[in-house]
Amino acid sequence: xxxxxxxxxxxxxxxxxxxxxxxxxxxxxxxxxxxxxxxxxxxxxxxxxxxxxxxxxxxxxxxxxxxxxxxxxxxxxxxxxxxxxxxxxxxxxxxxxxxxxxxxxxxxxxxxxxxxxxxxx
Amino acid sequence: xxxxxxxxxxxxxxxxxxxxxxxxxxxxxxxxxxxxxxxxxxxxxxxxxxxxxxxxxxxxxxxxxxxxxxxxxxxxxxxxxxxxxxxxxxxxxxxxxxxxxxxxxxxxx
Numbered sequence: 001x002x003x004x005x006x007x008x009x010x011x012x013x014x015x016x017x018x019x020x021x022x023x024x025x026x027x028x029x030x031x032x033x034x035x036x037x038x039x040x041x042x043x044x045x046x047x048x049x050x051x052x053x054x055x056x057x058x059x060x061x062x063x064x065x066x067x068x069x070x071x072x073x074x075x076x077x078x079x080x081x082x083x084x085x086x087x088x089x090x091x092x093x094x095x096x097x098x099x100x101x102x103x104x105x106x107x108x109x110x111x112x113x114x115x116x117x118x119x120x121x
Numbered sequence: 122x123x124x125x126x127x128x129x130x131x132x133x134x135x136x137x138x139x140x141x142x143x144x145x146x147x148x149x150x151x152x153x154x155x156x157x158x159x160x161x162x163x164x165x166x167x168x169x170x171x172x173x174x175x176x177x178x179x180x181x182x183x184x185x186x187x188x189x190x191x192x193x194x195x196x197x198x199x200x201x202x203x204x205x206x207x208x209x210x211x212x213x214x215x216x217x218x219x220x221x222x223x224x225x226x227x228x229x230x
Contacts, residue, residue, distance in 0.1 A: 035219075037221075044124070044210060044221060044222070044223045044224040045159070045167065045210050045212075045221040045224070046221060047212075047218060047219045047220065047221060050219075059217055059218055061218065095166060095167070100172070101155070101214070104214065104217070105219065106153075106155035106157070106172070106173070106214045106219070107155065107157035107169060107172040107173070107212065107214075108157070108159075108167075108169065108212075109169045109172070109178060111166040111167055111168070112166065113166055114166055
């Protein structure tokens with residue numbers, strides 16, 4: 001069945017870096033936009049970034065622009081998020097999602113279980 | 122990239138109907154027919170319930186329905202059941218990004 005499995009979360013100090021991975025199964029990610037969405041503890045959902053099927057187009061939330069980089073390896077059916085210059089406010093569960101829409105990801109129909117990133121000294 | 126506005130909480134008794142509102146602007150909710158709704162139970166990943174304002178993915182009960190008027194979208198749950206108790210988030214396309222609402226906690230009394 002369609003499944004997304006994130007990995008790479010953990011505890012990191014402010015200013016540090018972390019790389020999240022997402023392995024997809026049951027479908028081919030090269031056919032879809034893919035996105036990262038995060039949820040701070042006890043808070044709501046926040047869209048972080050998306051990448052087009054061919055990696056030609058990416059976009060980021062203002063809160064992470066210039067610090068995070070989204071990428072994908074269609075041959076490995078995997079999505080990544082490189083997070084640099086991490087701040088306490090980046091602490092959250094990060095979800096890998098499949099985006100649906102003709103020109104951009106208008107909605108997200110498949111979600112991973114999430115991976116927790118904690119930024120603390 | 123301001124969040125959409127949802128009520129913090131709503132409640133209803135089993136069998137009743139409840140409606141959750143989601144207010145944005147003409148740059149997001151009002152500008153596109155790309156509103157989606159997600160259900161999240163504690164400790165679980167969100168689940169898509171409604172997309173494109175009023176369409177239901179396969180497997181979502183027809184008790185869940187969506188609509189939009191101007192800058193406000195709504196999710197209506199009819200025939201409330203105990204398992205509907207969860208957090209609900211609206212989401213809208215906004216041109217080059219997507220924006221979520223702050224979430225609404227639904228309590229089934």
